[in-house]
Amino acid sequence: MDFNLIKPNNLSFPRKCLINFLMGSLSVLSLEPINFFVVLFFTIPIYIFNFDALNDEKNFHSRKIFFIKCFLLGMSFGYGFYFFSLYWINIALLIEIEVYYLLLLPSLLFVPLALSVFYGLSTLLLAFFYPRNITRIFIVAIAWTISEYLRISITDFPWAQIGHSLIYINTILQIISIFGELFLTTLTVIIFSLPLILILNKSPELKYTSLLTSLFVLLGIITFGLSRPGLLEGKTGNIEINIIQPNIKQTDKWDRELAQVNLNKLISATNEMLNNKEATLGKRYFIWPETATPYLINENLQITSDLAKNMSSKDYLLVGSLRREGGAVNNQSIYNSLFMIDWRNKIIGKYDKNKLVPFGEYLPFSHLLSKLGFLNFEQLSGNFSNGQGGMTVLDDDLIIPHVLICYEIIFSEFLHSYNQKTNFILNVTNDAWFGRSSGPYQHFSMSILRAVERGLPVVRVANTGISGVIDPFGRVIIKSKLNTEYYNKTILPQKTDITFYTKYGYIPLFSILLLCFLLIYYSNKKLISKNKER
Helix, strand or coil: CCHHHCCHHHCCHHHHHHHHHHHHHHHHHHCCCCCCHHHHHHHHHHHHHHHHHHHHCHHHCCHHHHHHHHHHHHHHHHHHHHHHHCCCHHHHHHHCHHHHHHHHHHHHHHHHHHHHHHHHHHHHHHCCCCCCCCCHHHHHHHHHHHHHHHHHHHHCCCCCCHHHHHCCCHHHHCCHHHHCCCHHHHHHHHHHHHHHHHHHCCCCCCHHHHHHHHHHHHHHHHHHHHHHHHHHCCCCCCCEEEEEECCCCHHHHCCHHHHHHHHHHHHHHHHHHHHCCCCCCCCEEEECCCCCCCCCHHHCHHHHHHHHHCCCCCEEEEEEEEEEECCCHHHCEEEEEEEEECCCCCEEEEEECCCCCECCCECCCHHHHCCCCCCCHHHHCCCCCCCCCCCEECCCCCCCCEEEEHHHHHCCCCCCCCCCCCCCEEEEECHHHHCCCHHHHHHHHHHHHHHHHHCCCEEEEECCCCCEEECCCCCEEEECCCCCCEEEEEECCCCCCCCHHHHHCCHHHHHHHHHHHHHHHHHHHHHHHHHHHC
């Protein structure tokens, strides 16, 4: 096939943007719950071909116009990608439509627009250096990775990365224990663009070197991925995890008339699991989800008194609940918390959520927004206070989890100080806000990333959504279906040794990306010099 036939040189710029929008939209099929990653073999190369065509026209534009077109071309891909991958955000607004109705349309249109700026930035970076041979796919991969890192750092919202399409390819996934989640973006661009561009690209320059290098690296990643799960072969733990997912609708959760009914559902399920005693040598954890009950547990411990009577000294109840500090109502601080309760019905551990959800649990730029009189912004925010650090306990010898509440689990670089006494990550959440959408599926899949990155099993307990247990290699041990009552138990998998990524973060990844860029830059510069001499 003639490469020139598939280059969109003859298309107008708006049509190029439309193609990119369609490619971004179709790329969403690679994410949960569809996981049709094969689509990326077409969408990413077409994205690159589209930029090829624009780059070929750069001499016909002023530098300023060329930069603007580069930026808009990237944004169009990003807008399609985020518009369809993050639609579920608006489902949460529909639950309390009478409060959030003015935010519905802006959220639907402007959230994808704001995030797509970073895709525009990635193509803008390409405008400065873009070799017209096979090595451009590596430059695209580096630019894409940098823009994703900037997006996460600036917006504090790492959801919907193109690299998440590789989460369920477990052999490849193991490499993030060394380089972290962002390396999946680098790999995704290279893996899915290389075949088609290799076939259709006429230029032989650096073609075979690039192919052999890519195959060598991929072979190394696969070898590592196949060998890593053998690290814990034959090792088992002795901590029993009991998941209580009550499946309470968001509209029922805070209904005063249903409060006792909902609480009884949790207590009844927990009592049944407490009485189902098998030969467990170690501790048993019984875990309720985020804000499991509207009652403030630390002020109403009589709620769990009957449960405590059935608990042994090796049993612990972990309960998601709000808590408050301060005297007068208008001066109180409210926290989204998790409590650990022992067999004496005594609170022996507490964690306050550190990272709060913007507009849901706190109001960003509250002083500024409160001056806008047409909308009561205070009403749109939970006005929660954020905690500091990990779970505090009264017993120093107690093995405690790294507790992450709700969307804290989606942050690659966020984990409380690594404590060797910690055996697992505990994520309690309430995904009832997002109904039967892709949101809960994607939320669960990001728990898999944290397990592999940190070498720690993840226990996930949702009010409704998807609960489960994931081993430190990202393999799902048990898992609920979406929006069902789910009461199950399993033995907690063992953790691995502290991972390379936990020790060094993203420093090794960006060092390697810098080195790769320099090699590509000087290889192409040398190639240009040779061609001039001919």
